[in-house]
Amino acid sequence: MATNGQGGGGIISGWVATFLRVSLLPVICIGAPLWPIVGLLCAVPVIGIFAIPLFLLLTLLLLYSVAWFSYLLLAQADPPASSKQGTFAPYLPFLPYSPLRCLKINWAALLYASSAVKVALPAVLDWSYRRVMVLGTQGGGGIVKENILYGSSSPNKRLDIYLPPSAPASARTGATSSTSASVRNRKHSTNFAEPLPTPPIDDEQATPRPGNQSPGRARSPVVIVVPSPIPPLTWTQRRKTYLQLALRLRRMGYCVIVPDISWYPEGRIKTSIVDLRLVLRWAAANCKRYGGDERQIYLLGHGMSAHLAMLTLTQEAVVLSREGFLHKQSEAQSKREQLVNWDNRNEDDQDETITAATQRNGRHNNGSYPYGSSSSYAAVASTPVHVPGTQAPEAEENAWVDEPGEEDLPPGAVMNGNENIDQLGRTRGGRGLESFDNAPGNESGISNISFPSSSWPPQNGDHSTNGQSLSNIPTSISNGLRRVEIYEPEINVPPIAGIILLAGVFDVIKCFRNESDRGVEHLSVLRRSCGPSHTSCLLHSPAHLLYAAKNILDTSLLPPRFLLVHGGKDAVVDVSQSTLLKTLLSGIGVENVKLRAYRELGHVEAVASLFLGMGKASTRYSKQILSDISDFISAK
Template sequence: MGTSTELEAPQYSHMRDISSASDATVVPQRNTTPEHPVRTKEPLRTSISRFIIWVFVSGGTLSLPAMVVLCFVPILGLFVLPAVACLITALVYGVSHLAYLLLAQEDAPPRRTLPFVTWSWSRCLRVDRAVFMYLREGFRLFALYVGDWFYRKIAGAKVSVKSNIHYGSPRPNMRLDVYVPLNSDGPTDANARPTIVFLPPQLRFLPRGRILFSSLGRNLASQLECIVVIPDISTYPSGGRIPQQMEDTRIVLRWVAEHVTRYGGDARKVYLAGHGQSGLLALLVPVQQAVVQARDLEELGKGKEVPNGLRDLSIYAREVLVPDIAGIIMFSGIADVDRHIIYESMQGVHNISLVRRICGPTQKTSLQHSPNHLLYASRNFDVKRRLPQKFLLIHGGLDQSVEHIQSEMMKELLRGISVTDVRLSVYEEIGHWGIILGLMGRMRGSTSRAVTNQLFAFLHD
């Protein structure tokens, strides 16, 4: 059983000065949204290499069990055992190279001939470990989706779903789904329900993540007695980096403010939620706006000196007016991009991760997309009153994808600027996907029930 602990957060000694960070790219001007990268045509040699390695890894994985059995056959085993050792070694390289060919070619270092892969044995092992971990969680996520589909067919729906609603993104085919409890009275309900806008994390090769998280929307709407909105958000590389994702998020929030009342929701009680990198997105939207507005007020009022790093900061898609957000819910979220990239480098997976590509690629842009660093740099400004006044940070103590210190530091910084309602829970026996998968699995288990109770109290206090 996972237990929740509230940990003492460390101090700010690791915080970098944004103004001194290296910057190899041009910082976007204020009130503009940078253009997303253009995806260049993939070299033929990369496609051929990927196909060859895919065939080898598939065939080698299927033949390995039979070869292991043959190792126990007298005499024959003497010849098969070296072949098994060679095959395992080749598969260690093959799996990591396949991961690089699938995930690491965007924004890769310049290569003259061969595609970008790693030949470090230790890094290959770490990449293989990450691949198997994500495959395991991916199968669990898919199984929950299929199980939820069959469950709804047998037990019937408890939630009404309004799906495929265009919300106004400038990018094509961006839609959202609204999950409404069946006992909701619609716009005439005097006790309008709170609304959770859950930003689905980007999953490789699945540009429409909202569909995979449909069981999460149904469960949250049913158990928490709230309206749940799950939108499509731009994905890298076709849809752009974090500026385009933040623009989509702001447009979604505007849509919610204008339309949620017709579904029985309260436009004054909108909570923005996310998991992992989408947790960063949910946090950065209000933090960036609050910091820039507080900075502009300081400049106009000739107040405290503005750090150089904050002078370049802008609100992405500022022309999209968004309502006040009642609170932030962050599941295993990233709050310090720079620290997370260093952590991924130590894990050996930074080249196949999306975080550096979406939030970077330079150190300066990574810091400017880090809520922790923005709050620390603006700690002497009047940021508090421009932020949501409620924060719920939930993290797994066994999370090997995002350190739980990310949430702990976020809590410390928010408390440091006098945000009083900051709730942090670290569930000691839960990994990166455990909390979300538990909430998707019809709330079974003590940890899922504890998280559900936390969410209910947070929404209805």
């Protein structure tokens, strides 16, 4: 009966939501243009007596109409459990009733609409022109190869590859058209997990030369542009939307790959990560035939896609570092057990020798051993051996706070409130990850945290055992860090030469708290995609993973170079996200981390400035950002 009631409530709730959508849309379309006119009439004598009550009523009506319409579009999937508590709650859609929350949503909607008008309209007009007049011609086949399956389990997930000017003639003339046709005729994209057969090449071309260049033709760096979702404009997450960006990067001489990625609500973050891993595997196996260099693969992401790119690579680095660290521990434990066994066996042999000597000499030599006391061997075997940069056993609980008992911690916290982070003196007073940019005297938002450089962190898998008693070493990996896993580890990810992150989300908890302050946390897909639980958000937060694994992380498993671009006027993702990531990466030993912060740059403008055909309002920093990217990729 309970199930039927819930089912009936869901149906009624859907009907009510549909009715409200149809009713509120004309109210917004008519009321929004009338609102300033009625406001002006309030200042007219006599007429103002009647206009003021009408103005107040229209203001209240628009306040709730805009907020409710936004919730009906974006907040009905996975609403919080508290929204269904009450007698009539199961029969009503999830809506805001607080005037203050509605006011915050209206302000966010106004900023969103202004950005859409300023960015989206010029982009759509220019996109239509280039789609028809450039790619729609016969020469368009020599610019882009479209609709290539890469193996995603989600339906209709394909990628487009924009050929660099130095692409081989076989790629331009469509030498792979027959193969592509056979692939497109398959019913399921999951059948296409293997790379396409490469065109035949002679032995001379098959022999690579130093300097990332083949004898016959110089190959171009590969830039994989990961689309980013910007609700409610779902088309922003489709690969075709990034045509102007891809053409811009192609003009710069790069081989550009733009894939479709599964985003929420199609799937949660795990599905997105698996899709990106498949794209990276496909790119490494196939980019060479299109003129790309598989040894120079770069990732470019914006907002949520920057988070996805960073999380995918961080997950793999953390898990592989953890397994290597545990393997070292296992070897050390095995050596210790061998030493103790040898000591016990040697002690028995010495007892027999002393007994025989006593019988011959008529005395026991006061029970002494020729090489000192037998306990000295056990003392040597049990001497604490210290691991540089690892935490002491008693401080292990401080490494991660995603345990069930820590759910009530403030969002963004990594440490318990009154405890030191570790024994290396990096911070004192219990400041967590979320307070890096709130430290006293640090108004810039960049942490003044310091990291020792002599023996920390371990490089190239060199996890020596010098920090704890060998019997206690296995406890140095916290339970939270043990939960981190690589999704679909059988999908091999190639080495990434560098990663370009535009206005990215790196601390999920902190970003969610920022969304809560702005009143849009129910409209955003961040928490629902990465969570929804607090523990799941921690496990899918690159900043938290890097911080929790800072003592064991092998930085050679991360990309060697990072370029972070962020704007001071970013009202969606605060610039502190990038400053925090730069602090963490520099702290764990990544040497080439470059942060480029532009004071007047907004969130959408960070990526729109790279598009062709945009207006002046969106291209203020185009030359600087394009120069940053060019210098970043060309640097060796």
